[in-house]
Amino acid sequence: xxxxxxxxxxxxxxxxxxxxxxxxxxxxxxxxxxxxxxxxxxxxxxxxxxxxxxxxxxxxxxxxxxxxxxxxxxxxxxxxxxxxxxxxxxxxxxxxxxxxxxxxxxxxxxxxxxxxxxxxxxxx
Numbered sequence: 001x002x003x004x005x006x007x008x009x010x011x012x013x014x015x016x017x018x019x020x021x022x023x024x025x026x027x028x029x030x031x032x033x034x035x036x037x038x039x040x041x042x043x044x045x046x047x048x049x050x051x052x053x054x055x056x057x058x059x060x061x062x063x064x065x066x067x068x069x070x071x072x073x074x075x076x077x078x079x080x081x082x083x084x085x086x087x088x089x090x091x092x093x094x095x096x097x098x099x100x101x102x103x104x105x106x107x108x109x110x111x112x113x114x115x116x117x118x119x120x121x122x123x124x
Contacts, residue, residue, distance in 0.1 A: 021100035074099040
């Protein structure tokens with residue numbers, strides 16, 4: 001049986017660069033079927049599910065995906081590998097929890113002040 005490991009990285013980015021946190025999920029490629037038969041990587045896709053609801057959070061043939069979450073939101077997830085030719089899914093991976101953290105408090109941007117001077121027009 002091939003074990004699928006999931007790595008979740010939560011990267012904090014300054015507030016002006018993005019509007020909400022992103023969970024960066026990554027995993028190792030599945031290269032064999034459960035009986036040890038080697039499988040072509042082009043035949044394997046991956047689905048990350050919200051663990052409790054079973055809702056698909058992302059589906060890809062790559063080895064990473066980004067999942068946008070709200071500040072303070074936690075997501076409990078697992079994933080499966082899916083053979084593209086048959087649609088059969090592997091057993092679920094390990095369960096991982098990742099949270100969006102708290103929104104940082106930043107001061108407002110500084111306003112720009114301008115001033116003009118008008119001179120009275122000489123009377124004729």
